[in-house]
Amino acid sequence: MRYTKYIVTLGLLFLSLKSVSQTQKLTNFTPGEIWKDNEGNHINAHGGGVLYSNGTYYWFGEHKGSTNDARVGVTCYSSKDLYNWKNEGVALPVSKDPNSEITSGSVIERPKVIYNKKTKKYVMWFHLELKGQGYKAARTAVATSDKPIGPYVFVRSYRPNVGNWPKGFNEEWKKNVPGEDTLKWWTPKWREAVKGGLFVRRDFARGQMARDMQLFVDDDGKGYHIHSSEDNLTLHVSELTDDYLDFTSNYITIAPAGHNEAPALFKQNGVYYLITSGCTGWDPNAARSFKATSMWGPWESLGNPCIGKDADITFDSQSTYILPVAGKKDAFIFMADRWRPKNPIDGRYIWLPIKLENGKPVLEWKDKWTLNDF
Ligand code: GAL
Numbered sequence: 001m002r003y004t005k006y007i008v009t010l011g012l013l014f015l016s017l018k019s020v021s022q023t024q025k026l027t028n029f030t031p032g033e034i035w036k037d038n039e040g041n042h043i044n045a046h047g048g049g050v051l052y053s054n055g056t057y058y059w060f061g062e063h064k065g066s067t068n069d070a071r072v073g074v075t076c077y078s079s080k081d082l083y084n085w086k087n088e089g090v091a092l093p094v095s096k097d098p099n100s101e102i103t104s105g106s107v108i109e110r111p112k113v114i115y116n117k118k119t120k121k122y123v124m125w126f127h128l129e130l131k132g133q134g135y136k137a138a139r140t141a142v143a144t145s146d147k148p149i150g151p152y153v154f155v156r157s158y159r160p161n162v163g164n165w166p167k168g169f170n171e172e173w174k175k176n177v178p179g180e181d182t183l184k185w186w187t188p189k190w191r192e193a194v195k196g197g198l199f200v201r202r203d204f205a206r207g208q209m210a211r212d213m214q215l216f217v218d219d220d221g222k223g224y225h226i227h228s229s230e231d232n233l234t235l236h237v238s239e240l241t242d243d244y245l246d247f248t249s250n251y252i253t254i255a256p257a258g259h260n261e262a263p264a265l266f267k268q269n270g271v272y273y274l275i276t277s278g279c280t281g282w283d284p285n286a287a288r289s290f291k292a293t294s295m296w297g298p299w300e301s302l303g304n305p306c307i308g309k310d311a312d313i314t315f316d317s318q319s320t321y322i323l324p325v326a327g328k329k330d331a332f333i334f335m336a337d338r339w340r341p342k343n344p345i346d347g348r349y350i351w352l353p354i355k356l357e358n359g360k361p362v363l364e365w366k367d368k369w370t371l372n373d374f
Pocket residue numbers: 047109110212261262279280281282318
């Protein structure tokens with residue numbers, strides 16, 4: 001009896017300490033550490049992006065468990081200050097219907113949400129791989145909601161730009177690519193052909209592959225979808241329709257055969273900056289950066305934006321989004337994932353302030369930082 005009382009008292013003490021630690025306000029970013037939500041759990045929003053709406057930030061990301069495939073769906077967290085995040089639950093749940101394209105066990109990656117002022121809808125796009133097909137499907141997918149936190153309703157998934165050539169595509173190559181069927185992968189001739197549009201042509205009738213992706217809304221309200229295409233060899237920038245629910249036929253290719261993934265971009269003083277990674281799966285590699293004065297290019301390569309220790313592996317991370325801090329001029333946060341493929345739920349978040357130096361974005365490691373560091 002005496003012991004029972006003792007155990008109950010200890011239990012109560014533990015619970016009250018836990019709730020104190022949960023309500024403690026965070027006042028800084030600690031890249032690479034465990035980031036707890038309002039319930040004391042490590043935030044589960046990988047490959048994410050952030051939407052700012054009416055004074056609140058909404059962070060959407062991939063829910064991960066002990067495997068990478070989607071068993072839960074796209075999660076949402078909200079915050080007023082970017083340090084403290086409230087779990088808003090599942091914004092887009094996977095489907096229990098085995099015939100659904102977003103059935104449990106499919107792969108749902110890099111969800112991003114934008115708001116459409118005309119339709120007043122929140123529009124989510126993400127990279128979808130069909131269950132049991134590895135990364136073969138290479139589709140982009142769209143879902144909508146009336147509220148930022150969801151629930152989002154799945155609309156459809158597809159390979160975009162069926163029957164459309166990118167701007168400026170070589171007229172001759174529309175009819176025939178020299179050596180099309182005989183070129184061996186990774187040979188210099190093959191690389192030249194990819195640069196010229198070999199794979200655009202290959203996928204012309206079926207639609208272009210769409211894997212790692214990003215959304216961007218320009219100052220004039222135009223929406224863009226940026227994705228790794230052509231077996232991840234080339235990035236495509238496509239214009240979205242006015243309701244953001246589909247692709248218009250306008251698109252360009254960036255850095256053909258350059259092997260860019262994980263595109264993230266921001267616009268500052270009329271210049272667009274793009275940060276990407278190379279293609280090494282879950283392993284980190286050196287980031288790249290580009291700039292342009294129009295979304296339609298030309299995109300100039302600026303090299304690796306990272307400096308200092310581990311700059312060659314993007315501080316053990318891969319870009320996912322660039323977040324403009326609301327109400328703070330020229331303040332952009334580079335958001336990246338430190339993947340943990342053996343235990344995906346343990347993936348960490350690497351957020352760092354972007355500095356612009358001599359017209360180039362620069363990223364430097366920080367153990368701890370605040371919004372005052374801009
Ligand atoms: C990465 C990509 C991730 C995921 C992974 C699968 O390169 O950025 O989003 O698709 O490959 O191996």
